[in-house]
Every structure is written in C-alpha cells, then in structure tokens.
Amino acid sequence: SNTAGANEPALWLISAETVDEIMNISGDNDVLLNRVLPDVLKERRMGGVPIGHWFAVVIFILVAYLLSWAIVSLISYMLRLIWRRSEDGKVASVIRAFELPFRLYLAVWIFVAVSQEAGISIIVRQRFSVITVTIGIVAILMLLWRITDVITVYTNDRMTKRKRVSAISIIMFLRRTSKVALVVIGIIAVLGALGVDVTAGLAALGIGGIALALGAQKTMENFVGSVTLIADQPIRVGDYCKIGEIKGTVESIGMRSTRLRTSARTIVTIPNGEFSSSKIENYAHRDRFLFAPVFYFRMETTPDQLRFLLVELRALLYAHPKILDTPIVRFTGITENSYKVEITAYIEAPSLDPSQEIQEDVLLHIMDIVAKSGTDFA
Template sequence: MILDTKRLLSFLLLMMLLFVKPFQAEAQLLGTKATTEEPEKTPDDSLGRRTPQGTVNGFIKAIGDQNYLRASQYFVLSKRSYRKTAERIRIAKTFQQLLDQGGSFSPSSIISNKELGRIDDDLTTGVDLVGSISTNKNNIQLYVENQSDDSEPALWLFSSETIDAINAADVSGEKTFLDRILPKVLIERKLGNVPIGHWGVVVIMAVVAYLLSRLLIYIIIFLIHKIWKQADSEKGEAIIDAFTLPIQMYLTVILFVVTTQRMGISIVVRQRFSIIIITIGILAFLILLWRLTDFVSMFTRSRMNRRGRISAVSVVLFLSRTTKAAIVVIGIIVMLGIIGVDVTAGLAALGIGGIALALGAQKTIENFVGSVSLIADQPLRVGDYCRVDDIKGTVESIGMRSTTLRTSARTIVTIPNGQLSASKIENYAHRDRFIFNPIFGFRMETTPDQMRYLLVELRSLLYAHPAVLNSPPIVRFTGITADALKVEITAYIEAINFETSQEVQEDLLLRMMDIIEKSGTSLAYPSQTLYMATDIPVSNEKADEVAKTVKKWKKNNELQLPKFDPKRVEELKGSIKYPDDGSFEIKEEE
C-alpha cells in the first residue's frame, strides 16, 4: 500500500513538471522580445576608396587641391616608398604631369561604382581599367586593384604595376603645349587650383571644335550631293537632314576631346567636362533616333496615302508618338544615371506602374491591337459597304480605338476595334460579281410545251444579255409544289457596284415578264391568297402558237434542252441592246 502511494506521488510530480515547463517556456517567449541581428555595415573610408569610381574621383580631387600627400594614399606603394614623404609627393606630381601631357580617365559615370568593380570585362576579378596615358615617350594603362580580402571591406588603389610605370617615366624638362604658349600670368593665376589660361582655352576650343565640325559637315554634304544622284530628292534631303545635327555633335565632341588632350589642358578640367561630353554624345544619339522616327513616319504616311490606305495613317502616327515618348523616357533615365542618380528604384516603380496601367487600360490596349490587326489584314477600308454581325453600313473612319459605320438610316454606329477584329465581317465592296437568283412559280395550267418554251427563252435571254457573266447561267424546272410549277434561275451580273447591278437586275426581270406574257401562261398566286378579281383565262391562241414553235424546234433538232448548242450561245451573246431603245443615256461630253 505504501509502495502504491509512492508511485502515485511520483506520477503526480511528473505530470506537474510536464505542465509547468510549457507554461514557463511560453512565459519566457511572451516576456522577451525577439531580437534580430542586424548585418554589420561596412565602415566608410574617409578617402572614398571603397569603389573604383571613388578612388579615381578622390585622386582627381586631391591633385586639384594640390594635396599630393593625400593623392599618394590612392597608390599601392612599397613600405620603403611609403615612409619617404618626398618620394610620395614626387610620384603624385609625376602622375599629374603625365595625365596633363596626354592622359585621360574614363568618364566618372562609366567607372564602376560597386565594391566588386566591373565583372563583365576580360580582366581579373578585383582589377579595373580606368584610363590610359599616351605620350611620345610613354604608353601606360591605368589600373585600380582591390587590395582587401573577401572578409574585409573593399579598398581600391592604383595598382603597383601602374605606379611603377609612372615612377619610371621620364618627364624632366617636358612642358605641355599650353605651358609653352600661354603667358606666365595666365599660368600663375589660378581658378579652382587650375591655371586660368586652361579654362579660357577650353572655352575657345569648344567654339573652334564647333566651327570645324560645321565646316566638315558642309564638305561632307557637298560630296554627297556630287556622288549620290538622289540627294536632291525629297527622300534624300530628309535622310541628310536627319543625320546632319547628330553627326555634327559627334564631330564637335571628338575634336574637342582630341585637341584638349593633345594641348595639355589639366586633367582636373578635362575630367570635370567628361560628364558634359558624354551627355552631349548620348543626346546626339537620342536626337538621331528622334529624327529617324520622323523620317520613317513621314515616308510611311506618304506611301499609305499613295496606296489609298488612309486608315493606316492614324496607326503610323500613334506608333511614331509612342516611339518618341519611349526615346524621351530612356533619355531621362540615361541622363540621370550619368550624373550619378541611382535609377534602380525608379525603374522598379516604373515597372509596377506600367503593370498597373496595363491592367487598367486593358480594353484600350485590346482596341489598339485590334486596330493594328485591322490595318494589317484590311478586311475593310474607308468607303466600303459591309456587314458586321447584324449591322450594315458604309465605313466612315477607322481610328485607333474604334471604327464608325453609317447605316442606310443615316445613323452612325461606333464599334470598338477589339470587338470588330473578333467579329464576322462581310464586305460587299470587294464583290467581283452579283448573284441573280429569282425563283418563279407558274400556274398549274402551264402545259409542258409552254414550260419548255420558258426554259429555252429565259436561258436565251441570259446568254444574250451583255451584263450577265459569261459563265453558263442555270435555268431549271426544279419541282411541282402544291400551287405552282417551280423554275429556279441562277446567274451572275457583272457590274462595278451594287447600284449598277440593281439596274441590270431590273432590266432582266422586265424582259422575263415579257417572255412569260408571250408564252401564254402567268405566275401563280399563292393558294392561301384570296384573289377576288375575275380570272384571266389562258390564251389558247398563244398556247397553240407556242406549241407550234416547240414542235418546230423538235422537228429541226433545235430544242435547246437540256443543254444549249454552243453555236447558238455564240449567236446569242451580246445580241440584246442594253440599255434598251428609248432609255436615257448620259453622253460622254456631259
């Protein structure tokens, strides 16, 4: 009994521990805040040497301030050279002198602004090419190299190979072209730690480069007119005009860069102008795209007008404006990137905004795509009479969003192009022939010979009429109904439009009525119609006459049933005068 009590107490204690531990753990979780370790930020370098771009910009600023000791901190130096202050200053001054004589850095916006540097070039990871020096005696490639390990923050410095080449260069006694020709006062007086004469020469060279580029463009255009025969045409003039300004801007930039570098203008000045130079180059390319868009739009519109495709002009204009808007947007993004603005977030927002705009303008986009398909397939054109589903009318206009039809009631129906492109379109304007398909019902008293006469004469009429297509017409006795003898006619009228076909059909029906009246029979009235007039008796005389005619045909083997004799067909063709005698005709002079 005591043993059972001890076991019971042990069990109760174990259960209490099992329940208490979860509550303690939950209390601990509720009582303490979750802490997340923030990633350690890379400490900034006071000299801005974390990226290749920062290293180059910092070095340019240091030599511009004439702080050559600070400029030497951007070099990979040996311990011996680093201890000698005079040696470090000498290397920095030599570097600046070589750059002034014939060196250049890549524009700041092109140099990588990432700690990893450029990874899309052919160089080793951690090494970037940022410029070059090319003089009569020296040809040096300027490299920056990441001196830190993967576990340490990046530290980009001019490589030891570059510094060794600069240190070994002989610049004693060498003066730049400007130092030799400028007055001493323009060299000693400085603006922004740069001789004031350099700033003046930059302005003068900009004007000279512009004038030289205009002269070169004039000579090039003159030679083009001499060589190219179509240069004086409207198309040739448009092409020349599209390329003139962009090429002139490119020539101005090239002449300015080459001359300023060869004349020995300070690298500080040239590097500050590098952003302006590359901006002008990109602007020239955007202007070229803009003018080419205008030329293609003008050429396409004139071609569409000559072909009569007026509806395609609106599509060309819309595409032209869309292309120009894209050129402006891309130009703004590129310009912001050049001046150092990070456009990544803006592009992401633009992408999200574009998706939202596309979803909101889904119907508009659908109508635009529908208009493009209408222009490409051309199921209808302006002026065509057509039927769209259950709507009949003449096409008045085909726009970017919708197409308008004018119905026979003179009302305007507007159909969205997205819906129109998915509808069944029946175009009456493109018919090459008009069907003539009357069905006659003759009286039950019509004799077989009268029926034979009708079949022959009706077909003869169709063969003889000049407005009926030469394809063999069909005139068949197709059946006997409860109240009539059924004759079906199928032929095609050759006419330039619907109104003319109606005129021909009217003439054919009138002539057929004459044949029916001459045969002695008449059209049957529907049995459900109560006809109160006195019935016209069948003409026995005409019936006898028709019977004699058919008998004569049979005797001479001239009954044109079930087929016509080809010789007889040739005799009948064009034998009817149309319009008939007595009809009004418009004279050619009128």
C-alpha cells in the same frame, strides 16, 4: 614602412619629405599645351589647374564644332554633286535629319581627341566629360527624333495617296508614343551620365507600367485591334460589310472603335478589339454578283409553254453581255399550286448599284418572255 602587425592588413607610413618630393614631381611641362602657353597662364591656377587649360578647353570646343560643321557641310555638298537623288525631297529630308546630330557627335569626338593630344589636365577633362557624354546622348536622341518625323511624313504621304485616312491616326499615335519613349529614355540616360542613381526610378516606372497595362487592358485591346484592321485591311472607309449580325457602311475607323452606318441610317459603334475578332463579310470588293431568282408559274401552264420559257430564258441570259460564264436555267420542281423554275447566274459589275441596274433590266426582259409565252406567275 609597414607598421601593421603580423595578422593585420598592411599600414604604410610615408614621411613628409617623400610627400614633398612627390608634389614637386610634375610632367605637365612635357605636354604640348604647356609648351605653348605663356607663363602667366600656367602660373595662375583655378581649381588646382593652370587657368590656360580652362581657356584652351573653351577654344577647343569652338574649334571642334566649327570643324565638324565644315566636315558635315562638305559631305552634304559632295553628296549633292555625286548623288542626283539627294536633291529629291524625301532623300533631302533624310540627309537634313542626319546633319545636326552627326555634327554634334562628331564635334564631341573631335574635342575629346584634341584635348587628349594637347594634354589638357585630367581634372579639366573629368569636369567636361559629363558634358561631352550628355551631348553625345542628346545627339543620338535628336537623330532618332528626326528619323521618326521623316518616317511619319513619308508614311502619311503614302497613306494619303492610297486614301487610307484611318491609318493616319494610327501613325500619328505611334509617332507621339515613340517621342514620349525617347524623352523618357533620354532623361534616364542623362541622369545616369550625371551620376544620379536611376534604379529606383526605373523600378517605379516598371511597376507603374504594369499597373497601367492592367488598368488599360481593354484600351490596349482596342488599339491592337485597330492596328490589325489597318494592317490587314479587311475593310476600308466606304465599304458595305456585315459584322456579326450587323450590316452597314463603314464611316470611320478610329483608334478605339469603328463606326457603321446601317440601312436604317443609325450609327453602330463597335470596339476594335471586338471588331477584329468578329467574322467580317465585305460586300464592297466583289468581282461579280450572284443572280439567283426563283420563279413560280401557275398550274395551268402547259409543257410546251414551260419549254418555251426555258429556251427563251436561256437565250436571254446567254446573249446578255453582263452575264458571266454559263448561266443555269432549270425546271426544278412541282409544288402544290405552281411549277418551280430556278436561275443561277453571275452579273459582272464594279459595285452593288450597277449590278442592281443590270438585274432590273434582266427581270423586265423575263417578264416580257413570260407574257409572250401565254402563261403567268403563280
């Protein structure tokens, strides 16, 4: 009966006889598990639950894992029979990465479904719910961990084949960062599943992350710069380039900085943040090399000698197999003590050294033509 006053919350009093009747009401005998358990396992109790329920949970765990193992093994076997590419190393590594996490997650679902159908006591299921949730979280994190390894190995192989050694350090750093993030997320998720209040911890992590980002601003700038260099590839190791006012050969592209070997054989270290924002002129990947010498001939040179020089120089450049397009040879001016002749042409060569060899050959032929003309350089 309700014993509360008119303006008070309801306060119900229940008699002892009613409480006894409620305690005697039980639907346990209607569930499947209680119908098959012997009386001795139903009568003896632990934690207010028949001890047979605890034994059944242990058996269900073993059965769920064995069943999930059999299902996953059967799927893997069918994949090998149906899909020929599943034997390939890369595809096989992906399949292996999924096997154990999928097996654990499937075992959890089988255990939950079987324990509900069998009628395991809600008290027992509540005790094991934390474990099942934790195993589910661990299975997902394990899958992400393994996928990270597979992607890292695949990307490393590709970068090695392309001889992009500098990219490997970036990939390994991202791999380690990803795994640290997975561990942190996993700890937070497991603590949350165990009932631990992680709000204060998340707030502390957020504040710590902001402080770390402010303190490591330059480091992060250099890291972003290195990622930009790897992604855009304006330079590679071994390229001869000009960065701002510095010329040199790229010796290494690291996480924080890039090193250049100058013509004076000194090493110049440039932070990647500064490097990626600078003007970069790469000489290594030119498809042709400019050949633009300017010659000055003495004032005693006659017009006929100049005409001979212009004709012979054009004939030399037109006939040369490594001179591209149409070279230009022009008598461009008269100075105080010489006549000025300019040449503009392009040399076809794969790199700087072969182009200099061709240029040397052309210049020697030009000297022969000048000697034959009867005049000389100023």
